[in-house]
Amino acid sequence: xxxxxxxxxxxxxxxxxxxxxxxxxxxxxxxxxxxxxxxxxxxxxxxxxxxxxxxxxxxxxxxxxxxxxxxxxxxxxxxxxxxxxxxxxxxxxxxxxxxxxxxxxxxxxxxxxxxxxxxxxxxx
Amino acid sequence: xxxxxxxxxxxxxxxxxxxxxxxxxxxxxxxxxxxxxxxxxxxxxxxxxxxxxxxxxxxxxxxxxxxxxxxxxxxxxxxxxxxxxxxxxxxxxxxxxxxxxxxxxxxxxxxxxxxxxxxxxxxx
DNA sequence: CTCTATGCAAAAACTTTGCAGGGAT
DNA sequence: ATCCCTGCAAAGTTTTTGCATAGAG
Numbered sequence: 001x002x003x004x005x006x007x008x009x010x011x012x013x014x015x016x017x018x019x020x021x022x023x024x025x026x027x028x029x030x031x032x033x034x035x036x037x038x039x040x041x042x043x044x045x046x047x048x049x050x051x052x053x054x055x056x057x058x059x060x061x062x063x064x065x066x067x068x069x070x071x072x073x074x075x076x077x078x079x080x081x082x083x084x085x086x087x088x089x090x091x092x093x094x095x096x097x098x099x100x101x102x103x104x105x106x107x108x109x110x111x112x113x114x115x116x117x118x119x120x121x122x123x124x
Numbered sequence: 125x126x127x128x129x130x131x132x133x134x135x136x137x138x139x140x141x142x143x144x145x146x147x148x149x150x151x152x153x154x155x156x157x158x159x160x161x162x163x164x165x166x167x168x169x170x171x172x173x174x175x176x177x178x179x180x181x182x183x184x185x186x187x188x189x190x191x192x193x194x195x196x197x198x199x200x201x202x203x204x205x206x207x208x209x210x211x212x213x214x215x216x217x218x219x220x221x222x223x224x225x226x227x228x229x230x231x232x233x234x235x236x237x238x239x240x241x242x243x244x245x246x247x248x
Numbered sequence: 249c250t251c252t253a254t255g256c257a258a259a260a261a262c263t264t265t266g267c268a269g270g271g272a273t
Numbered sequence: 274a275t276c277c278c279t280g281c282a283a284a285g286t287t288t289t290t291g292c293a294t295a296g297a298g
């Protein structure tokens with residue numbers, strides 16, 4: 001476990017368990033948001049899905065992770081980084097990060113998350 | 125049933141049944157996307173949920189209806205109108221249509237749907 | 249010892265599917 | 274008669290919860 005991660009966990013008061021380190025590690029290497037299935041496929045040690053979801057919620061409350069729903073009714077998770085948008089293809093269901101920023105105030109509402117849906121360029 | 129609706133159904137090859145007319149009617153009056161529960165609450169005649177979902181899928185395939193998921197993992201339905209965005213409040217879960225248009229081509233992908241998430245102005 | 253993380257199984261929530269009956273043409 | 278729309282019940286999918294056990298400090 002890297003020093004930086006150890007420190008992050010300490011700061012957030014998160015006990016570093018094997019499950020947590022693995023989830024964090026997988027997400028920090030990911031270039032895209034990942035679903036539970038995708039994360040599980042990358043796990044070197046199996047963990048129960050309850051453990052997975054519970055730990056992800058923990059990270060979420062600590063503002064380490066962000067989640068959003070794809071069009072296949074699954075959650076996708078990623079480390080909370082600088083704001084960017086996600087494009088979800090309604091044909092192949094892939095999730096793509098796109099560089100797209102907007103004014104975070106739209107008609108008085110605070111926007112924290114942008115999801116674009118449509119058909120990705122490979123599917124066209 | 126209005127002439128216009130009758131014609132629409134004919135054009136799309138959709139047999140006008142009571143269930144279909146009712147769903148269409150409720151959605152055409154709606155100012156916001158509605159969930160199954162919300163639509164059901166407006167029904168004058170009850171219909172089975174299977175019938176509801178099947179007919180909605182039919183409309184969807186005919187490009188009459190558009191659906192998207194809220195953050196509460198429910199589908200919301202609305203008539204396919206000019207492109208606009210939906211704001212979903214992560215606190216009160218309300219769905220708000222906002223006037224927000226973007227270039228439909230983002231990094232080569234065709235955007236058909238925009239979902240913004242965050243905290244709405246009443247919750248702030 | 250104590251505290252809480254984990255696994256297992258069951259529950260939950262929302263949608264979808266299979267199948268048989270019923271209406272419309 | 275045929276077609277396909279509908280209701281009912283059961284299955285499906287993903288996520289959450291309850292509970293007992295295991296493990297860390």
